[in-house]
Every structure is written in structure tokens, then in C-alpha cells.
Amino acid sequence: MFAFVGVCVCVCVCVCFYCLGFRGAFSEVVLAEEKRTQRLVAIKCIPKKALEGKENNIENEIAVLHRIKHANIVTLEDIFESTSHLYLVMQLVSGGELFDRIVEKGFYTERDASQLIHQILDAVKYLHDMGIVHRDLKPENLLYYSMDEESKIMISDFGLSKIEGSGSVMSTACGTPGYVAPEVLAQKPYSKAVDCWSIGVISYILLCGYPPFYDENDSKLFEQILKAEYEFDSPYWDDISDSAKDFICHLMEKEPLKRYTCEQALQHPWICGDTALDKNIHESVSAQIKKNFAKSKWKQAFNATAVVRHMRKLQLGTSLEGPSQITPTSPCHGHLNQHQLLAKYEGLTF
Known part of the structure; x- marks a missing residue:
């Protein structure tokens, strides 16, 4: 039913999650x-063997992914197992990373940024309505579906996601330094508002090309975030609308209860109105992106950046019932074994 394409990417993953503390x-x-x-x-x-000790992580991601069906969120399609491996069949997103696409453009405006954020807000609102908090929204997790000029943006990586209402209050310090909300660093109980803060940070970067908070010293970086200290520096923000700045301020609000929800943000005129400017800001923004965000070392010749970036994040864990059986949480198509995998995919060996 399926044929192996013959493209194989071996990925040596060494990603240290801030709150999970494990390596792939x-x-x-x-x-x-x-x-x-x-x-x-x-x-x-x-x-x-790589899943030993990480069981809760993959169980969490599978539980989250199986509940999600949204046009702007990468889909988990099937799960298979062999005596030695777990196989996750994912929707392929091949359009490349957000920053790469912006840099490659010759023309880029506030309106382009507004349309990107609109898609992200819509997807995150969907998650929040389902009681799911992503907790690690950042540009690296935003991928284009295809190489088409008008391609939609996709959210990936649910390794740190949390389903609300599971009996525990979210208080674990997790996320990526630079995008994490003040209440997380303050080790206070937190809510869906942490995702809205991250969207504010992403919006800021999309309009100037550099992060609102930065310091080589993590302690000083966290101090900036805890105080919500950021500026709209000249000359980078001189040509950006007051509406865009107002939108960011409502999302990067220190107090979670005062911070915009996704629903409120979707109603802001910079998103749903006509206040986003059409002036070309590509030169300034792309120069700052190239300066502040190094190109991904996961780049591949066949433009599989999105595949590698997304799939290397799926280092989750799963519940092991025995040495050769893996039982994911609430599978969407049933748990398919290696014989069924071979029936659908050629070229795989065990």
C-alpha cells in the first residue's frame, strides 16, 4: 500500500529540554x-531501548496528538511497533522553517506577520478550547506545510504539552528560555496564558528580527523576563505601527490575568482589522534574523528541514508493558504491529 521513497535521515539528537532534563x-x-x-x-x-526512562514523555505526546485535528497543527496518523522499535507515522510538512522563509522573501510586511500570527492564534485557541496547553511555542516549532508561496503555517512539537483537568496544577518550570512566561520562571501555578505570552514574543521577533529578551547569562535573562522588561528600540521599531506594539503589549503583559487570551487577541484590530501596515520591512527584519538566529544545523538537501526539525522533537516516551510491547494512550487507528506496518510500507527492516 505504501512504497519507501528511499530518503533516510539519520538524526543524532541532543536536545536538552528545560524541564524534562533528558537527551535523545x-x-x-x-x-x-x-x-x-x-x-x-x-x-x-x-x-x-532509547525510550527507557522516558515513558511518560511519549505517552503524553501521543495522548495530546491523538486528540488534535486542526489545519495548522501537524497530525499523528498511525502508530506501529516491532520487537525493537516504535514507529510514529506523521503528516509530512515540507515547506521549511519560519525564519528561513522570511529571509528568502524579497518582500515582507506587518500584514504578513499579522496573517502568520492569526493562524497561530487560531490553532492555539483550538488547543486551549480542548484544555491543552502547548507550553513550548517558539519559532522553531512553526513550520510551513509546503513550498507554495501561500502555504499555511503548522505548529509542531507537543513534547511539553499538558492536558488541563488531569488532576494536577501546572507548576513545572518548562519551556524554552527567551519564550517562557514570567509566572513560569517565578515557579507559580500557571495556565493557558503562558502560550499567549509566547505568541507575544514570537510576534515581537517577526516585526524586528531579534528577541525582546536576551542575555548570555541565563540568570540575567530570567531577571528581564520576570520584570517583563522589553523595549521597542529605535530604529528597528520606528516604522512599525502603534497597533502592532499595542497588540504585543497585551500579550506580553506580566500579570497573567490581565494578559490577552487567544480569543481576545483574535479580536485585536492588528489581527482582524486593517491596522497592520503594508510597508516592506524585509531588509531590516531579515538582517536581524540572520544576525540573531543561526541557520539550523539540521538542514537537508531535499528540503526536509521541517521533517527533521519536527521529528527530532518527538522524543517522548511511552508506557512499556513488557520488553517487546508498547501500548500508547488512546490510539486513533488502533495499535498496529510490525506485520501491519510491513503491509503498508515497503523498504523497512526489523
């Missing part, structure tokens, strides 16, 4: 094609 192992991402439709998917092959 070798994993393999393969592209496969459905014979009937020629539709490409990405298969993450995870050795079961």
Missing part, C-alpha cells in the same frame, strides 16, 4: 509514499 538517542526518519495517492508521510523510527 539515535533515531531515524524515513519518507514513505502511499502507492494509491502518492501522498508522502514521515515515519519516526524510535528504538525501544
